[in-house]
Amino acid sequence: MDTVAPLLIAGRWQAAQDGMETFRAFDPASGDAIGPAFPRSGATDVEQALAAASAAAPRLAATDPERIAAFLDAYADALEADADALVQLAHAETGLPAAPRLRGNELPRTCSQLRQAAAAVRGHRWTQPVIDTAAGLRSHHAPLGKPVLVFGPNNFPFAFNAVSGGDFAAAIAARNPVIAKAHPAHPATSQRLAGHAQRVAEAAGLPPATVQLLYDVEPALGLALAGDARLGAVAFTGSRSAGLALKQAADAAGTPFFGELSSLNPVFLLPGALAERGPALAGEFSGSCLLGSGQFCTNPGLVIVPEGAAGDAFVADVQARFAATAPLPLLSRGVLVSLRHAIAALRDAGARLLCGGDAGTTGYRHAPTLLTVGAEDFLADPRRFQAEAFGPCSLLVRAADAAQMQAIASTLEGQLTGTLYRAADGSDDAAWRSLAAALRPRVGRLIADRMPTGVLVSPAQQHGGPFPASTQPGFTAVGLPAAILRFTALQAYDNVPDALLPPELRDRNPGGLPRWTDQHCTTADIGATP
Template sequence: MSAREPVLVGGRWQASLDTAGEFRALDPTRAVEVGAAFPISGAQDARAALASACAAAEELAACAPARIAAFLDAYAAAIEADGETLVELAHLETALPARPRLAEVELPRASGQLRQAARAARERSWTQPIIDTAAGLRSHLAPLRKPVLIFGPNNFPFAFNAVAGSDFASAIAARNPVIAKVHPSHPGTSQRLAQLAHRALLDAGLPAQSLQVLYHLDPALGLELAGDARLGALAFTGSRSAGLALKAAADAAGVPAYLELSSVNPVFLLEGALRERGEALAQEFFASCTLGVGQFCTNPGVVVVPRGEAGDAFVAAAAARFDAAPAGTMFSQGVLDHLRAGVAAWRAAGAQPLGGDVAADGEGYRVRPALLGVDAAAFVADRRLQSEAFGPASLAVRVDGIDEALQVAAALEGNLTGTIYGGDSAADDDDWRRLAGALRPRVGRLIDGRMPTGVAVSAAMNHGGPYPSTGHPGFTAVGMPSAIRRFAALHCYDHVRQDALPEELRDRNPGGLSRWIDGGWTLDDIATKTGGTTA
């Protein structure tokens, strides 16, 4: 039996305590094992990781924000310095293009959001201090003082990695230990990131047990870990079925679960837009649907097209592109099987092929893009047509005018995004507003005239939405400081003396923090505002 790579448990790299087997990454282009052997952790690893993270929780919560920020900045710099090796590993394990996708897009996004988290930690903007001097009440958001368990996805080996992505950066910025259950599709990439993170933690003087890393768990053990009341929160990005199982376990233990699950991201095309630039929209839609072989949570899985000459021309142009598209490579056999099952569900509900076909010859996990079509009445009547086919497949829903388009919008489940394309003239304006009103409660991000695939790392971004796109409509997985607030507790102090208050809530403002005091935001000390004395 080959030597297995160590896990990061108890503040150090060590052999698995009770491995339940081993696995290797699979090269998706050939469907063959590559790289080192990694352990499938058993119950002792999981329980030791949780106990170790719990032991670090109070110490990490007490760390100065500047030290947290120093770690996040140093980790970002280490990722950039090691970029060539990281990109090579991720390309081997995921088949994602080394350039531009990994080296020039995703890796800078990962380091960039770590730096944004560092800034939010340093400025304490995520804490939202509120002070009512007349009532003697003061409150703010504070560390959970419990670990955060993060399950990373397969489709973003850097930007959503359980040991480097937004969930990780958010949990650490809120001064909570992390138990990272990385995705087994890219264990070598995740190990390299974890090594950089561990070194940066030690250099910053943070508790060595602030980060635990496990590569693979039996699903039953994952549910047991998710359902442990010692956790402060759980974060998950992946399939609806797996996420809801974890949520049920967490709910039973009173553990908040923040989930990104499923989204078809509908795109509505209005008549004016199609008449003005139908051919260009067909190319935009095709490019968005097939970007990254369709393996984006914001992939446009439904496009709503009016019947008539302009709509017919759009569908024909899009179908021709799907027909001519070459095969691509998906992350794994499981992802490919899920796509095939999703397309089969569409066809069982009455969808007809328009262009392309998911079947593809050759080695590895190969797939071709596919476009199917259905009328509005069938879409509204059958929920199977809203099932996510994760990959380069989309469903064209044909509508007779704005009233049917509104019926489609009203029938939609919750989604991460909803897009409306209107014409440059005012002819589409009324229809645009009516559709926007119907979509607004059903999507986290409403988009005007752009395909939904990109997710900017911005403080104003909402990468979230109503169920089943996520488990809760009030939170985002991207964008600092908002994403940090998922992993915080609201602490209130009632007539507590100055020297026992957190710095953010004392009379003297700690370094220019914006605070809500007696009905308004201010940077002032309370003494300046009220004429009293400062502590």
């Protein structure tokens, strides 16, 4: 019998207590099972994790923030020191290139996120203190006092991993324990990450259940877990169908659910831009769409292209680039099956296949696929053309004029991003403004003249958007300290004596924290002489 990997529960690695169904990871390049067996947890494991996290929550909320910051910094250091082994595991389990993708980009981004979270903890600005001296009221954002459940996606084994990614860093920064539900596509990577997290948390003196790891659970148990009232919040990145089911369970318990579900990230090529630099735009789009086999949440899956000679040339150029690109492995068999179904649905709706469609090669590969449809057909039934095809695939919509482009924009569901390319000479500016006005309420991030694939970890970032891009359009999953606010509670103190207030709400402000005091932003002590 294969040795089964242990779970991380209550500060120690232990064998699964029940539900001893096991699974293994798969090499996307070959489709072969690899690595050890991992447990699919049952109800006993889930209950132990919930109970331990619930017991740890008040202790972690009362922990000195400097210990939290030290943990986040030390965790980043540990990942950097173990980069070779981590990258090797993630490459084997996801098929993503070891270099530059994992070693040169994603792992450094992950470590940067952790360090930015540490800086946010030390700066205290995420607490956003507000003081009304006349009313005797003071408020700030504070820990939830409950655990956060994080579901990790399949496409970012480090930067969005449930035990190392942005959701994890933000929840820990707010001093909440994390129950990490790893993605079963990369269990060994998650196990190694969690090993570092557990050792560093113990060294930092954090409660034993600050970080816990479950590899997988049956869907029904996952719903029960998400719907447990002991949780303070749930964070999820993945498919719309799974996300909506989990959200329904969380909603029933009154638990905030922060889900990133799907996005087409529409790109509008205005006529002047296309005439001015069509070949360059074809290269930009092809590179963006095919990067990482198209498995980015900000992949440009819908491109609106003007009719006419310049548009025809753009389509022909892109078609040639797609056809000349060899199929690369997708993340899992599930991604391959979902992509095939999405492409079939688009074709059934009336989209015409230009190239790709499938690939009969080994492993989980799919040929880069390009489809097209006329604007009139799109507008006749826009919902059928807005199913996300997650992978190296995009739909080109041919529009007769700016009016049709605006009509298309007005039918779009909520998106993470919306991109507008304009001519440098200003000839597209009027159309740009009209399209931007239509897109602005439908996208989290409005982009000018560059593809949407990159998501910079910046305090000004919005990686979210109207439904179904996310379930909470007022929040971001990327960018600190803003991302921390998802996992906080707004707490007010009424007529509480100064000595009994949290430090950032007291009269003295020795750290110079900016506070909104009597309708002015100031770093001064209360009662200080101006």
